[in-house]
Amino acid sequence: MASQQQLSVIKGTKVLMVGAGGIGCELLKTLALSGFQDIHIIDMDTIEVSNLNRQFLFRQSHVGQSKAKVARDAVLKFRPHISITAYHANVKDPDFNADFFKQFNVVLNGLDNLDARRHVNRLCLAADVPLVESGTTGFLGQVTVHVKGRTECYECQPKPAPKTYPVCTITSTPSKFVHCIVWAKELLFAKLFGDKNQENDLNVRSSDAESSSEHKDDVFERKKDEDIEQYGRRIYDHVFGYNINLALSNNETWKNRNRPRPIYSGDVFTNELTRQNGNMDKNFATDDGTSVSAMAYLGMKNPQDIWSLVENSRIFLEALKLFFTKRGKEIGNLSFDKDDQLAVEFVTAAANIRATSFGIPLHSLFEAKGIAGNIVHAVATTNAIIAGLIVIEAIKVLKNDTSSYRMTYCLEHPSKKMLLMPVEPFEPNKSCYVCSETPLLLEINTLHSKLRDFVEKIVTAKLGMSFPLIMHGSALLYEVGDDLDEYMVANYAANLDKVLSELPSPVTGGTMLTVEDLQQELSCNINIKHREEFDEEKEPEGMLLLGWTQPFLAAEKDDNKSNGNDASTSNASTTATVEAEMDDEIDVIHAGKKRKLSEESKDAALGISRVADGTKNHKVLEVLADEDDLVMLGDEETGTKKKRLL
Amino acid sequence: MDGEQLTAQETALYDRQIRVWGADAQRRLSKAHILVYGMKGTVAEFCKNIVLAGVGSLTLVDDRMVTEEVLSSNFLIPPDENLYSGMTLAELCCNSLKDFNPMVRVSVEKGDLSSFGVDFFDNFDVIVVSSCSLAAKKLINKKCRTASKRVAFYTVDCRDSCGEIFVDLQDYRYSKKKLEETINCHLQYPSFEEAISVPWKTLPRKVSKLYFATRVIEKFEEVEGRNPGEASTADLPGVLKLKKELCDAHSLNESHVPDNLLERLVTNTSEFPPVCAIIGGILGQEVIKAISGKGDPLKNFFFFDALDGKGIIEDISSDSNTGK
Ligand SMILES: [Zn+2]
Numbered sequence: 001m002a003s004q005q006q007l008s009v010i011k012g013t014k015v016l017m018v019g020a021g022g023i024g025c026e027l028l029k030t031l032a033l034s035g036f037q038d039i040h041i042i043d044m045d046t047i048e049v050s051n052l053n054r055q056f057l058f059r060q061s062h063v064g065q066s067k068a069k070v071a072r073d074a075v076l077k078f079r080p081h082i083s084i085t086a087y088h089a090n091v092k093d094p095d096f097n098a099d100f101f102k103q104f105n106v107v108l109n110g111l112d113n114l115d116a117r118r119h120v121n122r123l124c125l126a127a128d129v130p131l132v133e134s135g136t137t138g139f140l141g142q143v144t145v146h147v148k149g150r151t152e153c154y155e156c157q158p159k160p161a162p163k164t165y166p167v168c169t170i171t172s173t174p175s176k177f178v179h180c181i182v183w184a185k186e187l188l189f190a191k192l193f194g195d196k197n198q199e200n201d202l203n204v205r206s207s208d209a210e211s212s213s214e215h216k217d218d219v220f221e222r223k224k225d226e227d228i229e230q231y232g233r234r235i236y237d238h239v240f241g242y243n244i245n246l247a248l249s250n251n252e253t254w255k256n257r258n259r260p261r262p263i264y265s266g267d268v269f270t271n272e273l274t275r276q277n278g279n280m281d282k283n284f285a286t287d288d289g290t291s292v293s294a295m296a297y298l299g300m301k302n303p304q305d306i307w308s309l310v311e312n313s314r315i316f317l318e319a320l321k322l323f324f325t326k327r328g329k330e331i332g333n334l335s336f337d338k339d340d341q342l343a344v345e346f347v348t349a350a351a352n353i354r355a356t357s358f359g360i361p362l363h364s365l366f367e368a369k370g371i372a373g374n375i376v377h378a379v380a381t382t383n384a385i386i387a388g389l390i391v392i393e394a395i396k397v398l399k400n401d402t403s404s405y406r407m408t409y410c411l412e413h414p415s416k417k418m419l420l421m422p423v424e425p426f427e428p429n430k431s432c433y434v435c436s437e438t439p440l441l442l443e444i445n446t447l448h449s450k451l452r453d454f455v456e457k458i459v460t461a462k463l464g465m466s467f468p469l470i471m472h473g474s475a476l477l478y479e480v481g482d483d484l485d486e487y488m489v490a491n492y493a494a495n496l497d498k499v500l501s502e503l504p505s506p507v508t509g510g511t512m513l514t515v516e517d518l519q520q521e522l523s524c525n526i527n528i529k530h531r532e533e534f535d536e537e538k539e540p541e542g543m544l545l546l547g548w549t550q551p552f553l554a555a556e557k558d559d560n561k562s563n564g565n566d567a568s569t570s571n572a573s574t575t576a577t578v579e580a581e582m583d584d585e586i587d588v589i590h591a592g593k594k595r596k597l598s599e600e601s602k603d604a605a606l607g608i609s610r611v612a613d614g615t616k617n618h619k620v621l622e623v624l625a626d627e628d629d630l631v632m633l634g635d636e637e638t639g640t641k642k643k644r645l646l
Numbered sequence: 647m648d649g650e651q652l653t654a655q656e657t658a659l660y661d662r663q664i665r666v667w668g669a670d671a672q673r674r675l676s677k678a679h680i681l682v683y684g685m686k687g688t689v690a691e692f693c694k695n696i697v698l699a700g701v702g703s704l705t706l707v708d709d710r711m712v713t714e715e716v717l718s719s720n721f722l723i724p725p726d727e728n729l730y731s732g733m734t735l736a737e738l739c740c741n742s743l744k745d746f747n748p749m750v751r752v753s754v755e756k757g758d759l760s761s762f763g764v765d766f767f768d769n770f771d772v773i774v775v776s777s778c779s780l781a782a783k784k785l786i787n788k789k790c791r792t793a794s795k796r797v798a799f800y801t802v803d804c805r806d807s808c809g810e811i812f813v814d815l816q817d818y819r820y821s822k823k824k825l826e827e828t829i830n831c832h833l834q835y836p837s838f839e840e841a842i843s844v845p846w847k848t849l850p851r852k853v854s855k856l857y858f859a860t861r862v863i864e865k866f867e868e869v870e871g872r873n874p875g876e877a878s879t880a881d882l883p884g885v886l887k888l889k890k891e892l893c894d895a896h897s898l899n900e901s902h903v904p905d906n907l908l909e910r911l912v913t914n915t916s917e918f919p920p921v922c923a924i925i926g927g928i929l930g931q932e933v934i935k936a937i938s939g940k941g942d943p944l945k946n947f948f949f950f951d952a953l954d955g956k957g958i959i960e961d962i963s964s965d966s967n968t969g970k
Pocket of ligand 1: 152153154155156157428429432433434435436
């Protein structure tokens with residue numbers, strides 16, 4: 001197969017790789033060995049210790065350096081005579097426009113987030129360059145081929161929405177550990193150490209009994225001269241004691257649930273235990289910000305241990321104290337970061353104490369970090385396999401061997417005896433707004449919704465546009481860009497706050513809007529349909545985008561069924577059906593026969609049952625705001641979690 | 647396990663993979679001793695994978711010198727004659743691999759593996775051989791089986807855009823969780839010699855054609871006294887003749903061993919790097935499974951052909967084929 005003809009095709013090729021991470025390292029190596037001589041690689045990231053177990057081109061001494069550049073240098077060591085061009089940059093930079101993409105024969109993605117994948121997809125379509133896309137999670141992976149007009153584009157099938165939980169599950173009726181983590185990270189941590197002006201549902205409290213609380217609002221403020229130990233105990237008693245008591249007073253909530261147990265610091269530390277807390281004077285921990293650790297102060301070493309209630313309480317108080325004493329300057333600006341040891345300690349402890357209240361099993365710091373940081377499982381072997389498959393597919397694309405294109409799934413458990421399962425690629429989705437010209441349909445209340453809602457919830461969140469331009473006929477309603485004059489900026493800002501029907505060029509039922517992103521060279525039309533009412537629970541956005549989105553929830557149901565028997569397959573980030581029917585023929589599964597959207601919604605494995613629990617005022621809380629969490633082709637930094645982590 | 651804990655350094659380095667297979671499995675890995683024989687591209691890939699995974703030690707055996715062919719697919723060897731001259735393949739690879747993970751002991755053993763005594767094999771948990779003659783495979787496998795403890799045995803080879811893995815875990819027990827239950831599993835593997843002696847006509851109709859083709863080539867090399875991988879287009883008539891003989895002897899329809907597949911395998915005997923990555927990756931996963939006791943190990947052959955893109959498991963043992 002590595003024939004002369006094939007080699008000459010490879011040699012004359014200019015290839016662009018996006019991503020120099022887990023898949024990227026393997027891919028760059030395999031491309032170089034396979035004879036590719038002109039490789040360009042883009043990655044904005046720098047090397048971290050936790051990359052070293054699989055990103056084999058990197059060493060301890062490279063930590064902090066550009067992945068793209070170190071990868072290039074490492075590969076040049078065994079292939080000195082080829083050309084590798086490294087860009088330490090974001091692929092979304094305007095420099096990497098369609099003209100830039102046009103110089104390549106094929107683009108290979110080894111990315112870790114949905115946002116960048118969509119961006120590259122659009123540019124490949126605009127530049128008419130074939131794209132080979134990939135992703136891995138643990139032992140699972142997949143490779144897909146996207147050739148304009150021949151196969152579906154990366155966005156032909158809608159990607160899963162971010163995981164969300166009803167607010168009241170988080171604030172008052174957690175039933176899983178992840179709910180406690182979300183509470184600790186998004187609410188408590190944000191309230192104590194984050195931006196004070198940000199809306200925070202901790203204020204909402206856990207019940208309707210809100211009116212009875214006297215020391216609202218200021219309870220989280222540290223009083224002048226308040227002793228830090230005292231402040232910590234006060235916060236502790238408020239969130240784990242008082243608030244739970246408050247919640248308990250609403251009998252309705254607990255009719256069919258186990259009643260939580262309020263926990264007060266006085267009950268936990270029966271003696272004078274807190275006094276022993278911390279070895280501040282010993283000062284054996286370094287004082288440079290992020291290396292401060294409550295575990296180190298308390299002499300606890302093993303992140304795999306599950307702490308007792310007393311230990312969790314100590315960590316909680318110690319971590320809180322350390323934030324105020326050692327990292328006081330950052331308070332007010334902190335947001336949770338999985339690489340911030342003290343933050344992870346605080347969140348683990350808080351989540352565990354809350355879990356104790358609600359009778360939910362406790363978890364180790366290691367596990368809690370994985371859940372809170374949305375960390376994806378990654379191993380070298382899967383990345384190596386996927387990289388090999390990418391190169392095989394890339395060579396087919398270069399040879400224009402259309403009939404042999406395959407999307408391939410790498411499975412953990414064999415299906416039809418296969419661990420590597422090729423499937424014929426799907427045809428383009430005729431209603432895809434990205435690769436076809438079919439207009440979308442938006443149901444929206446044009447008398448209530450503002451242009452801002454439309455921009456935020458549809459243009460940015462759903463269509464993934466970064467520099468949008470919105471037109472009604474020839475009238476420009478809105479635009480984002482660097483070179484706008486002040487007058488326009490003011491004009492657009494004013495438009496944002498206007499209700500659709502009151503815009504200078506009114507948007508009403510029957511209007512067609514054109515939305516463009518010049519950088520992505522994407523333009524699509526949206527037909528507006530006025531609708532009065534929206535179901536708060538099912539349509540929390542107050543608008544509904546149709547025409548492209550597929551019946552996602554139905555697929556998920558399907559999935560859960562097939563899952564039941566095997567928790568680990570359930571994490572497959574695959575989109576095709578992979579169940580094993582042992583028939584006689586081992587044939588390539590044919591396109592369209594059995595498409596199941598499914599597995600991506602496997603993120604649902606994280607326990608994100610979208611099951612609404614019946615009560616009113618469900619707002620939807622966005623969880624794991626990390627951009628990583630949405631993705632279907634979950635690769636290493638992306639999405640999917642194993643159930644057993646929970 | 648036995649209460650020993652991973653160090654903070656290990657936990658930080660292996661964070662992402664501990665999230666895949668757990669801390670227990672990681673501890674088992676760090677105590678495993680692995681030996682590989684035949685340092686071509688596929689084995690280089692495998693070595694990279696298990697060194698990154700954090701096994702206890704890796705021993706390399708291959709006294710051959712660098713050739714053009716090895717250079718083309720083995721990224722562990724610097725392509726500079728000044729750097730590689732005078733050193734064996736094992737020594738060169740050892741130098742590179744040491745760098746990948748300071749926590750793994752990588753070393754070289756000189757000599758002919760098939761001549762080593764059984765007590766030598768006792769030092770290892772896993773033996774992987776590549777580019778080995780049929781006789782050597784059988785012999786080394788036999789020694790693994792007579793060692794005082796279970797020594798897992800694997801063969802791996804790639805030619806053209808095809809690859810084969812053979813696995814012998816002997817008598818292998820492991821448990822897995824299914825929902826809340828723990829299920830105990832027991833697999834019995836045949837030796838390489840036993841597996842390839844299973845009469846072809848008793849095998850399921852759909853067995854990978856690569857299985858037969860590889861046996862034909864393997865046999866051809868043995869009869870002709872060739873080194874593994876030493877064949878060319880000129881040998882095709884001889885190979886096709888042998889195929890016919892073997893098919894007749896096994897009463898197997900010749901269509902199960904397509905001529906064009908054999909032609910590919912003799913015409914291009916060198917490794918194709920993407921396939922090395924794929925086969926080396928699957929083998930890495932299998933060895934990790936066998937050491938850690940986590941996951942269903944494959945029994946007992948794996949085949950990949952880039953032409954159709956399928957990566958298939960075949961169970962070829964006398965007891966498993968009768969019922970099908
Ligand atoms: Zn599309």
